[in-house]
Amino acid sequence: MRNIQQYLVSQRAEMIALTEKLVNIDSPSTHLAGIKQVATVLSEKMQSLGMQIRQIDQGKPGMVLVGELAGVKDQAPVILSGHLDTVFPVGTATARPFKVVGDKMLGPGVYDMKAGLVIGLFAIQALQRVSLLKRPLKMIIVSDEEKLHFDSRAAAIMAQEVTGGAYGLNLEGAAKCTQISTHQRGGMIIDITVHGKAAHSGIEPQKGRSAILELADKLPKLAALTDMTQGIHVNCGMISGGISENIIPDRAKVSLGVRFKTEKQRKELLAKIIQLTQEHLVLDTTTEVTVRTKIDSMEETKQVKQLFADLKQTAQRVNLLTLEAVGDSGASDAGIMVTNGVPCLDGVGVVGDGAHTDQEFAKVSSMIERASLLAEFIMEQE
The missing domain is CATH 3.30.70.360 (Alpha-Beta Plaits)
Structure with a gap:
């Protein structure tokens, strides 16, 4: 087992704890107090990783949270992206708070997509821990994805922030550990x-x-x-x-x-x-x-196909998994990156199901698997 994987196994409890903290904060897209609270938790974690933080006003309640790590000069940054808002009304986190049952984490927004944000942050942490992060990295988290950025500047801000990126990894979840989204409507x-x-x-x-x-x-x-x-x-x-x-x-x-x-x-x-x-x-x-x-739709461009092929090689070497490229009938911010010339893969976050329902769950084991895969992939793409 490589150093990255060994390290992330040791961080299992911390990954669950951060997920619990995020899930137990109600953060529907229009609930400014909850949005700010989740953004504060994420900002504190980012700052502990040495990231430079910016919160950009999006023209309505909420913000675009950007965290950046410097790397080797003259290299384009890796873009990690996600959203911190959920579809559930205020009071849901109290009514059915985060809990772990076997290998499943339960709670509002655990799959869509708070556990995915944790995976991204701990992938970064693992790379720093083993001194393997060389390329600059930028993490972009929006607060109104579930409302399709209605009446805000979040999509335009994200388009500007991803410009010049080497490639993107959107931290939405997947139904199976073998699945990665290469196109979406x-x-x-x-x-x-x-x-x-x-x-x-x-x-x-x-x-x-x-x-x-x-x-x-x-x-x-x-x-x-x-x-x-x-x-x-x-x-x-x-x-x-x-x-x-x-x-x-x-x-x-x-x-x-x-x-x-x-x-x-x-x-x-x-x-x-x-x-x-x-x-x-x-x-x-x-x-x-x-x-x-x-x-924006996420189109399966030649560059996206190559990015998936590269990730597939990493997965076969690290996790002995054969990844399959799938499409999604939903929509996500991965389309913003592809539309703006940055090849992107989606569904690289936690494995689970039941988004937008009271049956939502995410698998604990997949957090370590996916964080390891992302960290190894980013390292190999240097």
Whole structure:
């Protein structure tokens, strides 16, 4: 067993303890107090590793936390990335706090993705412990990934921070220890608002222009843009409109959840949605389309494939595992790196399942396995 692995085995209790501390802090994306508390815990750990810390204002509650380690000059940095927010409301950590049952760690956000952050930090710690970290390293942690960076500058900040990176490793979890994500779909939330004309539905309905009727005509056409064989999905997820049964509705709105595999698909899909909304069944109505937020797809580029091949070699040598490249129907910040020219692998964090549910778990044993793999890989890529 190599020095890195031996060292991380000795750190098992500390890794669990830090995970427990993070999981037992409620940190939904909009809960500033919890976000700050988790950021403080992470900052303290980073500083103990000698990292220079920056907290960048993202224009709404929360921040982008950046930790940096200097390395050999004129080398591009390794980028580790992740998020500290969860989907669970305040009070969840009290209702079902962190606990360990056998090889499973339980608690809100343990798999998605607080244990992954711990893996990244201890991989760095192991490299420092055995004096093998030569390339500069940057760790970027955002606080509103679960909200797709809605109405914040976090995605733009991350795009700027990753520029010039050698490669990226996104610390999201994986379903199996053999799986690494090399491609993921991107997503958009799109609001489509129809404006009509109000009128009394009993006395003078002819003067009205029903926004709801116009929107109803558009919904099946929007849904028909779905093509699952190409990884495209358009979900009409939320609808609102009208204020009374006796008033012709002058406003109606649908919010779409859209998924796609490539940037080309995203552009084409948006163009189709805009074109469709300009076709009207109800005369004298107007429709506006607003992209509320988006997250870039992670495309399996030539550079990403090579990065995976390199990691696969390391895994076979270190853990005797044969890794498989998989795709993910979800979305993550790994797409930001690939879109900005930094090859990235996703799902390199803890092994587990049940994200966004009360059945969420992460495997204790995988923390040491994955931290060892990352540390060995970073060392070999010097």
